Amino acid sequence: MEGFITRLPKAELHLHIEGTLEPEMAFALAARHGVTLPYASVEAMRDAYRFSDLQSFLDIYYAGADLLRDAADFHALTSAYLRKAHQQGVVHVEIFFDPQTHTQRGVPLESVVGGIRSALLAAERDCGITHRLILCFLRHLSAEDAMATLEQALRLRDSISADVFSAVGLDSSEAGHPPGKFTAVFERARQAGLLAVAHAGEEGPAQYIHDALELLKVRRIDHGVRCEEDPALVRRLARERMPLTVCPLSNIKLHVFDRIEAHNLKRLLDLGLCVTVNSDDPAYFGGYVLENYLAVQRGLDLSKADLELLARNSIEASFLPPAQQRRWMAAIDQVAREG
Numbered sequence: 001m002e003g004f005i006t007r008l009p010k011a012e013l014h015l016h017i018e019g020t021l022e023p024e025m026a027f028a029l030a031a032r033h034g035v036t037l038p039y040a041s042v043e044a045m046r047d048a049y050r051f052s053d054l055q056s057f058l059d060i061y062y063a064g065a066d067l068l069r070d071a072a073d074f075h076a077l078t079s080a081y082l083r084k085a086h087q088q089g090v091v092h093v094e095i096f097f098d099p100q101t102h103t104q105r106g107v108p109l110e111s112v113v114g115g116i117r118s119a120l121l122a123a124e125r126d127c128g129i130t131h132r133l134i135l136c137f138l139r140h141l142s143a144e145d146a147m148a149t150l151e152q153a154l155r156l157r158d159s160i161s162a163d164v165f166s167a168v169g170l171d172s173s174e175a176g177h178p179p180g181k182f183t184a185v186f187e188r189a190r191q192a193g194l195l196a197v198a199h200a201g202e203e204g205p206a207q208y209i210h211d212a213l214e215l216l217k218v219r220r221i222d223h224g225v226r227c228e229e230d231p232a233l234v235r236r237l238a239r240e241r242m243p244l245t246v247c248p249l250s251n252i253k254l255h256v257f258d259r260i261e262a263h264n265l266k267r268l269l270d271l272g273l274c275v276t277v278n279s280d281d282p283a284y285f286g287g288y289v290l291e292n293y294l295a296v297q298r299g300l301d302l303s304k305a306d307l308e309l310l311a312r313n314s315i316e317a318s319f320l321p322p323a324q325q326r327r328w329m330a331a332i333d334q335v336a337r338e339g
């Protein structure tokens with residue numbers, strides 16, 4: 001199964017680049033910047049990655065992000081992730097980054113975007129992995145802060161390239177921060193030619209998924225697993241083939257589900273939803289795309305046909321143009337025939 005999953009061409013659509021910071025790299029960056037980490041070793045740091053909920057994870061996540069200080073750091077982080085993704089058969093990535101996490105600490109947006117983009121372009125050149133970059137707003141901060149960040153990013157876009165960002169997203173603490181808070185920001189982003197996605201229905205209720213669709217006009221729902229609480233919404237998601245970027249290991253680590261056997265991914269897939277498998281913050285949640293596919297394959301007894309469908313969904317849900325999507329669908333057909 002591991003070989004089969006690796007050979008399937010896949011897109012990863014829910015990946016926070018800051019969440020790929022492995023303890024080994026954290027120690028290297030800490031040494032580079034003269035920072036003392038509150039852990040005795042790489043192992044001790046990894047052991048600390050036990051979370052009771054989304055907020056307890058975010059506290060450690062923001063502490064890790066503080067080690068990212070210049071373009072070289074962002075380049076190294078992104079390159080390491082892309083190497084791993086490529087080894088696992090990921091052919092296309094749509095990466096989230098959180099500008100506010102860095103600009104609030106005084107790191108220039110140019111350094112963040114410059115470092116990530118140079119790594120993305122190098123990986124495309126060296127191993128053919130294609131990409132989109134998605135600028136996410138931290139929903140626990142104000143809408144005014146998000147709007148100022150968007151305007152800053154649009155000015156930066158003018159100086160880099162029209163295609164530097166493909167979409168805007170919404171992440172961080174969900175509960176108590178409904179999508180409606182950011183309606184005007186997302187409207188401005190759409191006017192500027194950007195697509196939209198949003199985290200919804202992870203810790204927040206099904207209503208947030210509905211709001212993300214209606215108010216933010218999103219093209220995908222990130223997570224979305226709590227849609228099951230509203231049968232009419234589930235039917236709508238299936239009818240519209242609205243993609244859900246599900247992150248199984250993340251859901252277990254953050255106690256959205258108690259154990260992988262209790263995950264609703266297979267049920268949603270069987271209901272005709274465009275479910276995809278992604279790694280969210282792989283350094284913190286114990287696995288990249290391959291490990292997430294393997295976890296649901298074993299936990300939910302998925303067949304090869306199910307895995308193939310998950311790979312197809314990831315291509316369908318991507319922002320790749322139709323011709324490129326058809327090319328990857330044909331490549332998936334080929335792997336399926338070979339078994």
Ligand SMILES: [Zn+2]
Binds near residue numbers: 016
């Ligand atoms: Zn996420």
